[in-house]
Amino acid sequence: MxxxxxxxxxxxxxxxxxxxxxxxxxxxxxxxxxxxxxxxxxxxxxxxxxxxxxxxxxxxxxxxxxADLNRLELVSKHESFNHESIKFLTRTQDGLLCESVLIVQRGRPRSQVDFGDKLVLGAARAKGRNTVCVSTQLGCRIRCIFCASGKGKFGRNLTAGEIVEQISLIASEIKERVTNIVFMGMGEPLDNYENVIKALSILRAKWGYGLSGRRITVSTSGIPPKLRQFLKDTEGKVRLSVSLHSSNEETRSFLVPINKKYHLDELIKELDFIHQKLKREITFEYTLIGGINDTREEAEGTARLASRLGAKVNLIPYNPIQEMNLETPSKTKIEEFRKLLELKGVVVTVRQTAGRDINAACGQLRLDRTTGATEDVATSTS
Ligand code: SF4
Missing domain, CATH: 1.10.150.530 (DNA polymerase; domain 1)
Known part of the structure; x- marks a missing residue:
C-alpha cells in the first residue's frame, strides 16, 4: 500500500x-x-x-x-457507562490513529444527566470541568509494563498542532470550552520535547487558548536531563506529575524500564531541585498492582519520597490490558495503602477508574494501526 x-x-x-x-x-x-x-x-x-x-x-x-486548518479526522467516540469519560479516536493525515479522552466532572447529580449526545450538551451547560487528556505520541518508547500505549510498534511524534487540535476537535464535539488539559494520553511528553513545549505555549498564550498553567498538567515517567529545561521553558507554571509507581529501584525498573537508564535516585535528586523552583506542587502517579507494588514497604517508601518533595500522590488501581496478566488490588488493599500514606501526612487521592469499560482509563490507550479498530484503543499515566 x-x-x-x-x-x-x-x-x-x-x-x-x-x-x-x-x-x-x-x-x-x-x-x-x-x-x-x-x-x-x-x-x-x-x-x-x-x-x-x-x-x-x-x-x-x-x-x-x-494552508491546513485541521489534520485530525474523527473516527469514533465511545462514552463510558457512567458518562464520566468519552474516548475520541481520530485519524491523522498520514493515516495513523490517535486517542484522546474527555473527562467530564459535572456540577449536578449524575442521575439528572441523559444518555448519548444529550449528555455532552447537558454536561456542557452544567457548571463543571471538561478535562481533555491529550496524546503526545502515536505509541510510546518508554514501554511501561502495565500500559497499552507502549505495546507494539512506535508510530511517531505528534506535532504541536496535532496535540492542540485534539482539544479543538473535542470542544467542537461537545459544543463547550475545555477547562483543563492533562498530557496523560499516549506517549511520553518529554520524549517529544520541542512539540510539547510549543503546544504548551499555544495553550497558555493570550493569542492561543489563554489557559492558566494551573489548568495544565504534564505527566512524565521522569527523564532527569529534560526536567530542568522543562521547568525553564514553562517558567515553572505548568503542573508536573511524575509517574513513580514504585519507591524501590528494582521494582521500578521492572515497571518503568527507563528507570534502568535514569535511576530513581537520580530522578529524585532532580525533583529536589524542581521542588524548590516549581510554582506548583509535584504530583506522583502510582499505579497500584496487586502483589507487585502494593506492599507496606512500598507505601512507606512512597510516603518518604512524597514527604521529602511535598508531593501529592494519586493512586491508580491497575486497569487491565490484554497483553499483561497483572492484578488489580482489592479495595481493602487499596485502602490500606492509602491509609499508610495518610498516616505519614501525605495527601492522597485514589483515582476513579473512569472509562475502564471503554478502554479509556489510565494505561489502556493504545495505537492500533493494523485494523483501524475502535475497540482496543486507550490513557496512560505519563
Ligand atoms: S505509562 Fe506513559 S510512559 Fe509508560 S508506556 Fe504508557 S504512555 Fe508511555
Whole structure:
C-alpha cells in the first residue's frame, strides 16, 4: 500500500503568532490579520476557514488553497457507562490513529444527566470541568509494563498542532470550552520535547487558548536531563506529575524500564531541585498492582519520597490490558495503602477508574494501526 505522508502545506495550528504573522505578511496581507485568524481558531474554535467572518475573501481563498486548518479526522467516540469519560479516536493525515479522552466532572447529580449526545450538551451547560487528556505520541518508547500505549510498534511524534487540535476537535464535539488539559494520553511528553513545549505555549498564550498553567498538567515517567529545561521553558507554571509507581529501584525498573537508564535516585535528586523552583506542587502517579507494588514497604517508601518533595500522590488501581496478566488490588488493599500514606501526612487521592469499560482509563490507550479498530484503543499515566 502506498505510504501516506504529512502534507508540506502550512498547518495553522502548528504556528506561533509570530510564525503566522510571517506567513501572512510574506503573502502580501497585513500582519494584523494573523490576530484575527488566531482569535477565530482558538477563542471561537472554528474548524473551517469558511467559518471565519471578518477576513477579506482573498485571504480566505489563500488560506483554503495554501494552508491546513485541521489534520485530525474523527473516527469514533465511545462514552463510558457512567458518562464520566468519552474516548475520541481520530485519524491523522498520514493515516495513523490517535486517542484522546474527555473527562467530564459535572456540577449536578449524575442521575439528572441523559444518555448519548444529550449528555455532552447537558454536561456542557452544567457548571463543571471538561478535562481533555491529550496524546503526545502515536505509541510510546518508554514501554511501561502495565500500559497499552507502549505495546507494539512506535508510530511517531505528534506535532504541536496535532496535540492542540485534539482539544479543538473535542470542544467542537461537545459544543463547550475545555477547562483543563492533562498530557496523560499516549506517549511520553518529554520524549517529544520541542512539540510539547510549543503546544504548551499555544495553550497558555493570550493569542492561543489563554489557559492558566494551573489548568495544565504534564505527566512524565521522569527523564532527569529534560526536567530542568522543562521547568525553564514553562517558567515553572505548568503542573508536573511524575509517574513513580514504585519507591524501590528494582521494582521500578521492572515497571518503568527507563528507570534502568535514569535511576530513581537520580530522578529524585532532580525533583529536589524542581521542588524548590516549581510554582506548583509535584504530583506522583502510582499505579497500584496487586502483589507487585502494593506492599507496606512500598507505601512507606512512597510516603518518604512524597514527604521529602511535598508531593501529592494519586493512586491508580491497575486497569487491565490484554497483553499483561497483572492484578488489580482489592479495595481493602487499596485502602490500606492509602491509609499508610495518610498516616505519614501525605495527601492522597485514589483515582476513579473512569472509562475502564471503554478502554479509556489510565494505561489502556493504545495505537492500533493494523485494523483501524475502535475497540482496543486507550490513557496512560505519563
Ligand atoms: S505509562 Fe506513559 S510512559 Fe509508560 S508506556 Fe504508557 S504512555 Fe508511555
Amino acid at each position: 502506498e505510504k501516506v505522508v504529512l502534507s508540506s502545506r502550512p498547518y495553522i495550528r502548528d504556528f506561533t503568532k509570530l510564525e503566522l504573522e510571517k506567513l501572512i505578511e510574506s503573502n502580501q496581507f497585513p500582519r494584523y490579520r494573523a490576530d484575527q485568524i488566531l482569535d477565530w481558531v482558538y477563542q471561537k474554535n472554528v474548524r473551517s476557514f469558511d467559518a471565519i467572518k471578518n477576513l477579506p475573501k482573498e485571504l480566505i481563498a489563500f488560506l483554503k488553497e495554501k
